[in-house]
Amino acid sequence: MSIVFESDAIKADPSVAATHVLLIGCGEYPSLAAAGYGSLPPLTSPPVSVTAVADWFLTGADAMPTGQEKEPSEAFCNEDAPLGSVVMLASPVGTYAAPFGTSVEIARPSITNIKAAYVAWLDRLNLNPESRGVFYFCGHGISDGETQYLVADDFGEDGADIWNSVFQLTMTVQATLRKAKASLFYFIDACMELSEEIINQLEDPKALIGGSRRGALTTTDWAIIRATTANRLAYAPDGGVAHFTQALLSALRGHCGVEHPSGNGYSVDVTRLRAAISEFLEFAQADQKADRQKIGKTEGDGNWTVPMHVLSKRPSVMLELDVTPPGFRPVAQAFMEDAGLVRDTKPLATGPVRFVKEHGEWTYGTNSTEPASFPEQVFNRKLLTNAAVRRLIKVN
Template sequence: MALVHGSATADATAGALHALIIGVGGYPFLSGGSAEKKLPDLHDFGNPGQLTSPPRSALAWVEAILDGRITWRLPIGSVDLLVSPAPTTDDPEFPAADYEVPTHNAIVTAFEGWRLRCDSHPDNVALFVFIGHGLQAVDTLVLPADFGERGSNPWPQAFNMTKTRKGFERNAAKTQLFVVDACRTMPMAVIESPDAGVPALAVPKTRQTVRWETDLTIYAASNGERAHGPHRAPSYLTQALLAGLRGGSARQHRNAWRVSTNSLAYSLSELMRIVGARHGQRVLPFNTGVEDWLVQVVEPTADLHVGCEPEAATASADLSWHHDKHPSRVREVRSAEQWVVQAVPAGFCRVEANFPEGDYESEPKPLFVDPPKVDQLIPVQPT
């Protein structure tokens, strides 16, 4: 069963979070796959092969949703998980379990059940995450685990995510979150067949009514570019989004800290840098409609980068951080580089620069820290 939490039927009396998480790493009919007969003309598709990051990413999403490290605004109604691990030779330490493989038919079935649950109440939050191979033709396409099984015409086994997202707009769930964590490269196969009639999971209609109030759709890569993830570890986008939901995108709302669709989209580029995304990966968040808060955070933290203005004074400064409810922190070694103070509590604090040699003077600098990162230069004056 793909359903790892909740019931196949939704409680229509109240809103809830309904998630469908798909991680495709094992592709039998692509390069390095287990099937004897592979997709013809693999090079025309960019020679796609096996992936170790998507299965780990999918498990990270489910673990983060279910283990309580993310406190959602709504109760968790259902979580669907489909995973195809890369071959054991590529990822021998992948946890042994019976996961439903995200073949074309399995994804269609899981999506339909998830769609109906999302459609059961207007206050629902719909979360869709796909991690695996993708291509960019006229629209963005993603590839299920059995892509290539049908030989020379594999396109009916792919999915058109652009049209799927458009078609899902008529779903009753007022808050809709779509994450497409896949490459959007343009190999020869899509150049020669830019509109090959790839099916959508939700077919858009010309006269459909748009029912969402909040839409956050995130693509892991820009047109023609690749998405990346460490070997045998969650993708950079997955790491960034989960870090944001755990508090890296929190903003203060009255006396509480919350992660909203707006704050998650706004902080995503910085979160990608913090988790170490490489290769110039450019994430594209499309944030539309009314801001909706998703997660409440008890005490978010941020990385604080502290230096002096002028910058030459940083090398001779004793830098310190102070908070009314936490022990102070002091830079132990002087350096010309900014001092990086990791995981400081968000909110009001102050930073100081003292100069034992008496070459500069300054006053404490009040500061409000917003996650995920704050840069602060303390103005100083030569004596």
């Protein structure tokens, strides 16, 4: 287990309310081909994606030296459950350079290491019902058409039972709900592609931990947010952050939230976060015509109002504007205007433009630098509370 951060508060008293994070990025998969599963190649995105998520958690005030922290619109913040620990497993195995200057050797996400890290994560979460647990996985995932299975990095190395390195996600969570007390957030950036091999196994892969179907749940506020829908792939640029993870981080960076019950700040909960991820996932595939990745089914219980992250300022909307027909772009410009009639204008000569503004009521539209070409198109006092909005304005 590779602990990349543990707060002083947790070291002094492990039972204080805190956010405990377990990050897993499986990319190498050195034994897939030898096991006869060459259709599941090594992945270049998981180590990059898991590092990006770790950086977001660790560049806030809880982990960084005073004066070097990023604002809540750029990094993790939750005064009710400050960052308590971050554990990372990633392959290829290497060193993680933490934003606060420490380098940590990262353990491989083998099934044994994943199980050990999961049990330790659960033990921390059992100590306080006001804590938050964040589980993030990026790597190979498969499906029997309904259930998602996640593939550890050492798949294929146990010749007697290669499926020993695959675990069933939903049953893992169900077992956890009868042991943990904290609120739980699972983010799964993995495919759900149908696998005939998994269907034909005599015995299904098991959960990471054992448990009974009987007994009252000790956790009643939890959710799993998946990167893709049943029988579909999740995508990533070669060597870059995966589309779902990028959408997740974009959403967390100040683009969703609702006023905190205390009146101080804005809560980022599952309800707002899922909608924002979906919107940014659409933006990432603007030019993609076929097999567009859509956010998967979200499992969970509770009101989904427990804040995972808290912003200090009102969330922002990213508004993209363009004109059609595109032949008008060389003379067109887009604008946004607030209630005080202060207008922000950007030329459209090189294509669509984006504005980032606080949630609220805005006037937007387009006009021409050559007034005779087309009249100004104005959309007055539109309430913008989405994370990301695209508008294509038709001009004559």
